[in-house]
Amino acid sequence: MPVVVTAPSASTPWADPDALLRQDPEMAEVVLGEAHRQSDSLQLIAAENFTSPAVLAALGSPLANKYAEGYPGARHHGGCELVDAAERIAVGRAQTLFGAEHANVQPHSGSSAVLAAYAALLRPGDTVLAMGLPYGGHLTHGAPVNFSGRWFDFVGYGVDAGTGLIDYAQVRRLARAHRPKAIVCGSISYPRHIDYEAFRVIADGVGAYLIADAAHPIGLVAGGAAPNPVPYADIVCATTHKVLRGPRGGMILCGAEYAERVDRAVFPFTQGGAQMHTIAAKAVGFGEAATPGFTAYAHQVVANARVLADALAAEGLRITTDGTDTHLITADPAPLGVDGRTARGRLAAAGIVLDTCALPYTEGRGIRLGTAATTTQGMREAEMTRIAALFASALREDAEGARGARAEVRELVRRFPPYGTVS
Ligand SMILES: Cc1ncc(COP(=O)(O)O)c(C=O)c1O
Structure with missing residues (x-):
């Protein structure tokens, strides 16, 4: 089908950024307020990033209007020729990026x-x-409040009490004792590389499937800064919105032998119509992730995280596993006299946004942070050292110190606006 491509203009009124402001000022205030919040504070939530304007343009396009149950060439709805093209592009780019037979x-x-x-x-x-x-x-991965914990019988493995690293001997022992149908490797807070080959060997030893939940590291995999689970796992699950810097969403990678089962498990088993605007935006994100610029970005994300972890340790925080291989750091602020929740509150007051998290073998909660968003903003090692110093000022219970830290955070983020303009 011939496609006429025109730049946004009066003939593409859907691309009018002021439409929301004119029609719904109440919601525009929220949306613009959130955009301001994101650029006026330091985004250290390990699962977040700033997508590109091109990704946001695809998300905000009329592909959002299209119903497309099924797969390209086999849809339940008419008029799918162009969204079929979008999905084929996304699938092809994901296969190439991760070396997967099927996506x-x-x-x-x-x-x-x-x-x-x-x-x-x-x-x-x-x-x-x-x-x-x-x-x-x-x-x-088995929470009682989640479908996984209700529908499956989960057995949990842990990490070594001394090093904080995955205890592969324990994983093997538990696999032999419980003979699971599947083993899942992946985490929300493990800061080190996962040894997928070791998991494969353990799974093969007990005839289990291996599922890699690479939601966090998949962007580093795309940039060649973390090991790729695709050659080892039967199925790889991932998100597209963390370090990978695409739109909010998920994807599955697998070998050809599981392609049909996976596709039928997504549609019609667990989902209805595909979200074609998000799929187009995923394709844009994959396209960006295939560039040399993204490879440099992924390596900088890790370099920044390493410097930040070391600098936070120098400020007195206890860093889980003594560092990181990835974008992600978990830390116990207890040596500074605060628990994770208090730390999150004081840091938020200074404009430093992060999460609390469970810490293995620790009673109070810790903090979890990452460098994906700040690295997208262009921050490098020097800024990471400065951020660690800001942590120290913000965590002290001293109103003047917190005010000073807030002003310094503002000054820092103003130099690195996420979308290239000072808001
Ligand atoms: C390991 C892991 N799996 C799954 C998910 C779920 O992703 P979503 O929030 O998009 O459902 C996350 C999100 O943080 C994650 O870290």
Whole structure:
């Protein structure tokens, strides 16, 4: 089908950024307020990033209007020729980027991807071995409040009490004792590389499937800064919105032998119509991730995280595993006399935004932070050292110190606006 491409103009009124402001000032205030908040404070939430204007343009396009149940060439709805092209582009780019025989780009989120992976390989009641939640497992790895904990029999592995590293001998022991149908490797807070080959060997030893939930490191994989789970896992689940810097969403990568089971597990088993605007935006994100600039970005993300972890340790925080291989740091602020929740509050008052998290073998909560967003803004090692110093001022219970830290955070983020303009 011939496509006429025109630049946004009066003939493409959907691209008018002022439409929301004119029509719904109440919501415009919220949206513009959030855009301001994001650029006026330091975004250290490990799962967040700033997508590009091109990704946001695809998200805000009329592809959002299109119903497209099914897969390219086999849809339940008419008029899908162009969105079929969008999905084929997204799938092809994901396959090339990660070296996967098959990619499904339809999962609405990381959790939806995990649900579909389980649906493809398991039956309710099956035993699954995954990282226990207190050690960094995700909700979908067996939390009682989640479908995973209700429908499957989860056994949790942990990390070594001394090093904080995955205890592969324990994983092997538990696998032999419980004979799980599947083993899941992946975490919300593990800062080190995962040894996918070791997991593969353990899974093969007990005849289990291996599911890699690479929601966090997949962007580093794209940039060649973390090991790729695709050659080892039967199914890889991921999000597209963390370090990978695409739109909010999920995807599944697998070998050809699981392609049909995975596709049917996504649609029609766990989802209805695909979100074509998000799929187009995923394709844009994959395209960006295939560039040399993204490879440099991914390596800078890790370099920044390493410097930040060392600098936070120098300020007195206890860093889990004594550092990081990735974008992610978990730390116990207790040596500074505060628990994770108090730390998050004081840091937020200074304009430093991050999460609390469970810390293995620690009673109070710790903090979890990452360098994906600040690195997208262009910050480098020198800024990471400065951020660690700002932590120290913000964490002291001293109103003047907090005010000073807030002003310094503002001055720092003003030099690195996420979208190239000072708001
Ligand atoms: C390891 C892991 N799996 C799954 C998810 C779920 O992703 P979503 O929030 O998109 O459902 C996350 C999100 O942080 C995650 O870290």
